[in-house]
Amino acid sequence: MNAIEASHLIKRFGSVTAVNDVSLTVCEGEIFGFLGPNGTGKTTTMRQLTGVLTPDSGAVRINGIDIHRHPLEAKMQMGVIPENSTVYGDLSAEQNLSLSGQMYGMPRADRDKRIDEFFSRMGLSEKRKLPVRGFSKGMKQRVSIACAIIHRPPLLLLDEPTSGLDVQSRRLVIDTIRDMNEQGSTIFLTTHNIEEANTLCQTVCILNKGKIVAQDSPERLKKMFNTTQSVEVSFDRPVTRDLFAAEGILRAESCGDKWKIFTDNPDQVLKYLVGRAERESITITSLTTSGPSLEEAFVRITECA
Numbered sequence: 001m002n003a004i005e006a007s008h009l010i011k012r013f014g015s016v017t018a019v020n021d022v023s024l025t026v027c028e029g030e031i032f033g034f035l036g037p038n039g040t041g042k043t044t045t046m047r048q049l050t051g052v053l054t055p056d057s058g059a060v061r062i063n064g065i066d067i068h069r070h071p072l073e074a075k076m077q078m079g080v081i082p083e084n085s086t087v088y089g090d091l092s093a094e095q096n097l098s099l100s101g102q103m104y105g106m107p108r109a110d111r112d113k114r115i116d117e118f119f120s121r122m123g124l125s126e127k128r129k130l131p132v133r134g135f136s137k138g139m140k141q142r143v144s145i146a147c148a149i150i151h152r153p154p155l156l157l158l159d160e161p162t163s164g165l166d167v168q169s170r171r172l173v174i175d176t177i178r179d180m181n182e183q184g185s186t187i188f189l190t191t192h193n194i195e196e197a198n199t200l201c202q203t204v205c206i207l208n209k210g211k212i213v214a215q216d217s218p219e220r221l222k223k224m225f226n227t228t229q230s231v232e233v234s235f236d237r238p239v240t241r242d243l244f245a246a247e248g249i250l251r252a253e254s255c256g257d258k259w260k261i262f263t264d265n266p267d268q269v270l271k272y273l274v275g276r277a278e279r280e281s282i283t284i285t286s287l288t289t290s291g292p293s294l295e296e297a298f299v300r301i302t303e304c305a
């Protein structure tokens, strides 16, 4: 059975059609990445999948259960981490978890055991009795995730769970997602972090202007544009963009102290860069070539759609 089946979802807000005939299937056990530019309808779609928002038309089934006909039954199957944290500021971290466990009907002993597990794992032990209101964004997000998975849901839906988090918090969130998945949960993940989607997801679905424009494995999406590769180069002194106006260079982006050059012909670009640097007495301090990236596929797909 599929974990999520959404068919022909449409949602309008006044004259804006936020979600325009979206159908998607998330297979049981997979990590499904949901990507798309800002304002393209990802959150609106996810809110319909989780039963927060009723679609104007279309249907959603969670493990075969129609969420609009049997909302409670469907919602018991899932853990949800929405775009904005929904933890209760006046309650302590521990009370938030306990409340969430109670709402999912967990017996007290089971709940207490799970709560202890979380605090030892999430590194918030010394704060468990403090009101969440005083927590930082990353700490709140940890509590929010713990609340959503306390009942070990077979399906976990997350809307940009790592946005704005530091490296440690981000890793903790990613590790939690991986662990849940290894223990059998299906994951629906909305993210702007393409590298995250690339390394975590079996399937990536790209939404643009309310419509699905691509859906496949990261590797197959990259192969759609497998002619484009990139060369990353840095020099011992600043150079201007004019340096990259040469045959074979499709696009050059300045990335911090490096330049990223997109090309169909890395050999031609490497020879050009070496020759030009030599003529102008510039030292190349680093040079790497990479295969096609999911980011490039994403940009091309959303540009041409």
Ligand SMILES: Nc1ncnc2c1ncn2[C@@H]1O[C@H](COP(=O)(O)OP(=O)(O)OP(=O)(O)O)[C@@H](O)[C@H]1O
Residues within 6 Å of the ligand: 013, 016, 018, 036, 037, 038, 039, 040, 041, 042, 043, 044, 045
């Ligand atoms: N409650 C609402 N009322 C009116 N318009 C809305 C509402 N929710 C979303 N929209 C509109 O629907 C469109 C899609 O918004 P949505 O939040 O789903 O995008 P998103 O893909 O999640 O964007 P982001 O990457 O910025 O989170 C936008 O044009 C937004 O302004």
Ligand SMILES: [Mg+2]
Residues within 6 Å of the ligand: 042, 043, 044, 083, 159
């Ligand atoms: Mg959103």
